[in-house]
Structures are given as C-alpha cells and as structure tokens.
Amino acid sequence: MCSDKNWSADEEHSSKLVRKARESPFVPIGMAGFLGVVAYGLYKLKSRGDTKMSIHLIHMRVRAQGFVVGAMTLGVMYSMYTEYFVPKEPGEK
Template sequence: MSTYEENESKFLRKAKENPFVPVGMAGFCAIVGYGLYKMKSRGDTKMSVHLIHMRVAAQGFVVGAMTVGVLYSMYKDYFSKSAEEKK
C-alpha cells in the first residue's frame, strides 16, 4: 500500500470519527476565499483591518465547529450510552 493511499484512508477514518473537523476546515477555506474576493471592494478600510476581521471570522468559525464537535462527542459518549443502558 502506498503512502498516499494510507494517508487518504487515515483522513477518511478520522473524518468519520470527528465529522466536524472537515466542516471546520471547509468553513475556514470558505471564509478565507470570501475575504480574498471582498478585498477589492473593501472601500477605504485599511488592508490590515480587513485582514484582521477575516482572520477573526475564520478562527471563530473553526472554534465554533470544534466546540460543536466536542459537544456532539460528549453527547454520543455519555448521554446516548446511558439511555441505552436504561433500556
């Protein structure tokens, strides 16, 4: 098995375990793309302020996706198992 196939299967396996990681990565890329697109029409806003706003938006999205992922994982590990044990 080549290294490329091994890395690909590892990424897919990790994405199945933590589905919000790819969501966070996709959101980050989307916000960065949107920021680059809007860079032309930023008006009289300084470049540094525009970049700081885009960085904060991208980081906020990633942190939000990670938080939702952790909450989902906690729910799946603790609450859904206890409901199954009660049955």
C-alpha cells in the same frame, strides 16, 4: 519507530483521512469553513472601500478563527452528548 497502535504501513494517506473524518466529522467541517471564510475574504478584498488592508485582514482572520472554534465546540458537545446522554446497549463500554 512509531508507537501509534492504529498506524499501519499498508494504510494510504487518503484512507487515513477518510477514517479520521468518520471518527470526528467536525474537523473537516471546520477546515472547509475556514477555507471558505478566507476565500470569501480574499474575494471581497478588492471591494473593501476605504477600509485599511490591515483591518480587513484582521476581521477576516477573526471570522475564520471563529468558525473553527465554533466547529470544535459543536464537536465537543456532540461527543459529550453521545458519551453521556445516549443510552448504550448492555454489552458496550
């Protein structure tokens, strides 16, 4: 039995993904950036020169993680901005 109040048996996975993306738009941006960095790193794998494979993969992982951490940081900053600095209407929480 699921204790999540937002869960609905009629809600499909695609509509749930769209709803979650609207609630926190930086999550799909972070995921897309991660996949982009990994795809670019794999594409550049053949022209890495005389760099060791392990060093190339470590650099690719650090870049991908950096993109995700940056997207998460921007998301937190955006949510803090909307929560604390944007004036709210009198009827809102």
